[in-house]
Amino acid sequence: MLRKGIVVLMVLALTVTFAVTAFAKGDAAKGKKVFETNCAMCHGNEGKGDGAAGAALPPPKPRNFTDKALMSTKTDDDLFKVVTKGSPNTGMAPYEKMLSEADRWDAIAYIRTLAK
């Protein structure tokens, strides 16, 4: 009985670890492509918030993802929520239907590499 319980626990622990590492962070390399195709026109090729389409928007301007002080105040979940649901009354559209959940996390993983 005890042995069986330990095996079950180990399998559970492995499953949870795997699920967390697989899900917590997207793939930044894949996210770079998602970003260049869908986001760079506003957020800029380097994520500085200086894309051509973004410059044409009324305020607020697209976020500068290289601003470390600002970006460090945001959790990944905060960013995911904005990418998924958009930011009301701004140029930031909801990507819930346009990008898969994996693509959204990948884009966020990439954004995280921009603030150094």
Ligand code: HEC
């Ligand atoms: C049409 C221009 C435009 C496009 C395209 C765009 N964004 Fe944005 N984005 C904005 C604007 C404007 C804001 C600022 C909204 C605000 O201040 O509330 C913003 C804000 C954000 C934020 C919030 C950051 C924060 O500080 O909370 C994230 C994350 C984000 N964008 C990610 C993305 C991603 C990922 C894509 C591509 C899938 C994308 N954006 C495409 C205009 C754009």
